[in-house]
Amino acid sequence: MRVQGRQGGRSRVARTLRMAPVAAVVLAAGLLSGPGSQADEGQPTVEIAYDCAVPGHPSSNASGTPDSTDATPSAGTTLRASVRIGTQLPSSAEPGRPIRPGDVTVETALPFAGLASFLPQGTDGLAGDASLGVRLRQGAESADATWSALTASASTPPPTDTLRLGHTGPAPTVTVSEPGDIDLYATELSLRLTPLTKGVPSTEAAFALDCAPAEKDPARTRLAHISVPDGTGPTGTPSAGAPDGTGAPREGLTVTPQDSGTTGADTCPPPPPTGVADLSQLPEPLPGTVLGPLLPHPGVPACAYAVGLSTVRKQNSSMIINDPAKEPGLMNIRAAMQTQFRTSGPFYTRIDSLGELDLPDAESTFLSFGFTPVTAKVSFKNEPITISTGTIGTSPNAMPFAVATFFQSLRVHDVKINGTPLDVGPNCHTERYRATLRGDFTSTTGRYINVLSGGMLKGTVDIPAFTGCGANGENLDRLFTAGISGPGNGIIMNQAPTCIPGPPRAQCPPVIPPLPGGKTS
Incomplete structure (x- = not known):
């Protein structure tokens, strides 16, 4: 029995910074469909509590303990996040045929006060990306994969209360070579956030949150259950229990990298181009729109x-x-x-x-x-x-x-x-x-x-x-x-x-x- 997964994301490029104007709609990169078990009846959305480690901050208090009256977090502080994860995985699949999950949505709600100190003055939006760890289990065997390049449009931070981010992106295919039901479980979640000022990213102020499920009960983190019969009837063996927590692939169970993602040059050749932008092919604003001046950067x-x-x-x-x-x-x-x-x-x-x-x-x-x-x-x-x-x-x-x-x-x-x-x-x-x-x-x-x-x-x-x-x-x-x-x-x-x-x-x-x-x- 083999379970093959293609890791989401490209080699050596696990994260994508999205720069989007405030109030832009969420725009996701989809997955080109092909032969196989297609996501045609999505699995239920799962809500999971995560604890997100806040990175050290130059202005953290000296005690190193969280202070609910101070918006400046300290190293070691954790924020409780509510994360809703939705997939479009099919409820059944065939051995040897790729399972194509379609788009994945990761909606994260975080206490805004715990992040306010990371935002430069004048911040009017946040953009970023997420990568979600997923553990696949079939019978006694398990393997780990990563659903990366999940991107979020800009989100206007509220002055208080809750910051909500919606990440969306394609998930890699999974191929099961033998009959036997499989379960998918959410594991670690990584968020990289970039403050925006008038749509321009403050890349020097970007910061990352590393999150882990708050509850250790695997039943609380299961994303999907997929039946994989042998073609002669419902003979698939249900998975017994949950992942063993080791994260190590067992013998006969492999996760292979995504095909694309070859790197080229080591870095960018200087200098960046100079010149005047050609604006002659732009779509017209709506009638009644008064445009401000061009703002050079x-x-x-x-x-x-x-x-x-x-x-x-x-x-x-x-x-x-x-x-x-x-x-x-x-x-x-x-x-x-x-x-x-x-x-x-x-x-x-x-x-x-x-x-x-x-x-x-x-x-x-x-x-x-x-x-x-x-x-x-x-x-x-x-x-x-x-x-x-x-x-x-x-x-x-x-x-x-x-x-x-x-x-x-x-x-x-x-x-x-x-x-x-x-x-x-x-x-x-x-x-x-x-x-x-x-x-x-x-x-x-x-x-x-x-x-x-x-x-x-x-x-x-x-x-x-x-x-x-x-x-x-x-x-x-x-x-x-x-x-x-x-x-x-x-x-x-x-x-x-x-x-x-x-x-x-x-x-x-x-x-x-x-x-x-x-x-x-």
């Missing part, structure tokens, strides 16, 4: 990998952009370089960032005119990328947006037709054209909340006519224009969470994400 130096696919409509063929299987280019970023808010009228808030990305050559193979195999390399020349995220209007009708726009040109070279080289010269290229990619907020898969968290962006481009193509007096401009140029050429990019070199160091080294759709090559 020094910005947060960061970097991230972004990989994707580009489709040539006329050829009905795609090529990989910034191939993750090779040596992809690293996007250098100045995050949160400016913000803008409304002064009156309907709600509006926006954060602008600037990026630079030198793409390596892409390779493409397609059938020209439907029958002749053609291979070619494509070089891209990118201008600075403006990435803007924000929210228009208020919940439940809030309209979040994510826009990345830049100018680009491309050059074709190393062309072969049916294996025979075609000399197109050194400067077979297009003029510059605009590429604008937008986040899709109608889908739960890969929503792009901000440049720090990353996600999916997609759009179409109009490829202009080619010029400079040919050698030895032969003009091939019209050939390439006829075969490639035109409107409606799709682009979809997947950006990983950004590495912030620090201090504090977060999400480093940068991670190379998978291609959209889960492909890696």
Whole structure:
């Protein structure tokens, strides 16, 4: 008997800082469905009491004991949190077929007074992430996994009473190779919180809470029970009791890392990009909104990998952009370089960032005119990328947006037709054209909340006519224009969470994400 789990989160990147404007809705990255036991009838929500250790604080009282009249916690202080955990695990599954939990929600309620001293003056929101330990039990065997990258939108801290955070994110699949019911139990919970001021994160003030279930009775921490019959009837053996508490996988029980998450460069290359943000492609504010002035900021130096696919409509063929299987280019970023808010009228808030990305050559193979195999390399020349995220209007009708726009040109070279080289010269290229990619907020898969968290962006481009193509007096401009140029050429990019070199160091080294759709090559 084997139970296989895929640990949530990417290698060496367990936490994601989310920067989101106050009053933004909770936006979660979903899980791409596939064959297997799908979460179609969610398990009941479980409420568990946790004790969260408060880290030491420079202004802690000298006695080291909690003082209910002092909002400044001391090292060793614990806060009692009420945590509601919801899953969408199926009630039954089949041996050898992956169980896909869908999105997980972790709603945490903490006493605000115990955290007030960690918030800088002017804090008007909190963002962050959570990772939840999960123990899987089947019969006498158990294994541990981590559901990480559970992210929260900004939450406005109340002046007193309770701070509530809602974390949401995809959980990894679990595969049971033999019949026998399995139970899932919640174990440790880690929260990383980042204060926000006008939507801009105070990364130097970020702090972490490590929490453990307050009650040791495993029955109080069970998240789900899944029946796994052998296919001939309800012969699965119920699990006897609860996890043994050792946390060590038994023989024949393994938890394997998630496939994606290969790290690339050690850190971000200096300096971060400079320039003026291009705001021409932004959605319009609601009628009656009066915008305040642009508020410049020094910005947060960061970097991230972004990989994707580009489709040539006329050829009905795609090529990989910034191939993750090779040596992809690293996007250098100045995050949160400016913000803008409304002064009156309907709600509006926006954060602008600037990026630079030198793409390596892409390779493409397609059938020209439907029958002749053609291979070619494509070089891209990118201008600075403006990435803007924000929210228009208020919940439940809030309209979040994510826009990345830049100018680009491309050059074709190393062309072969049916294996025979075609000399197109050194400067077979297009003029510059605009590429604008937008986040899709109608889908739960890969929503792009901000440049720090990353996600999916997609759009179409109009490829202009080619010029400079040919050698030895032969003009091939019209050939390439006829075969490639035109409107409606799709682009979809997947950006990983950004590495912030620090201090504090977060999400480093940068991670190379998978291609959209889960492909890696």
